[in-house]
Amino acid sequence: MCSHYQIPARERLKFMPGITALPPEVLQDMWPRKSGVFARRPLGWKPTPGDMGVRPVELVVGRWGLVSAKTTDLSIALKLSTFNARSETARTKHTFAHAWRMGQHCIIPAEAFYEPDWRTGKAVATRFTRADGGVMGVAGLWDVFTGSDGQEIVSYTMLTINADDHPLLNQYHQPGKEKRMIVVLPEASYDAWLDAPPEKSLDFMLAISPELLRAMPVLGT
Known part of the structure; x- marks a missing residue:
């Protein structure tokens, strides 16, 4: 599970080909229910058969914590911890x-993410970055809720997988609990993830x- 990450500085947000415009300024230090940034295909865009050029990508500001388009009680939905989605059960x-069935894939740019290290018996915040200094692209889902008054809430979530056998991330989180990790996509998979159908x-x-x-480790914690 990831409940804290850092958005890249504005000049590093063009982390993949196809991004031409940057969104308004947003917080860099991200916590659940705050407004962050995610990348997706522009709405209504369709690939041209045989087109192998750079595909368009838009950066969208949205709430970190998915609010389903099918939500019937917004007050309850806004209180749920939907900033992470278990990939094993998200479709059900x-x-x-709804976001899974519609194939509403997105990529969340992250400079770093944080996890607690409990090996000393006390939670020590640990900052994870790419070893080469690059921006991480985290696999996610997005959705848009529209209220009866026309109010729209654009939101997103990070997808997670089991990390019990991961040589590094299985050392984090509390002992005795399942280890989870976000899905950091290889750069070569960015376009394929954005275009993948739900069954893939x-x-x-x-x-x-x-x-x-x-x-x-984050010093002073």
Whole structure:
């Protein structure tokens, strides 16, 4: 599970080909229910058969914590912890099923994400970055809720997988509890993930190699 991450600085938000415009300024230090940034295909865009050029990508500001388009009680939906979605069950959970069935894939740019290290018996915040200093692209889902008054809430969630056997991330979170990790996509998979149909979504739910990450304890915690 990831409940804290850092958005890249504005000049680093063009993290994949196809992004031409940057969104308004947003917070860099991200926590659930705050407004962050995600990348998706522009609404209504369709690929041209045989077109192998750069495909368009738009950066969208949305709430970190998915609010399903099918929500019937907004007051309850806004209180739920929907900032992470278990990839194993997202297609069957009411909060995520619509976005999953519609193939509403997105990529969340992250400079770093944070997890607690409990090996000393006390939670020590640890900052994870790409070992090469690049921007991470996290697999996610997006959705739009429209209220009866026309109010729209654009939102997104990060997809997670089991990390019990991951050589690095299985050392984090509380002892005795299942270890989870976000899905950090290989750059070569970015376009394929954005364009993948729902039935292919699970093919992308793969663990990042531990050597591609750098873990640093946050001093003073």
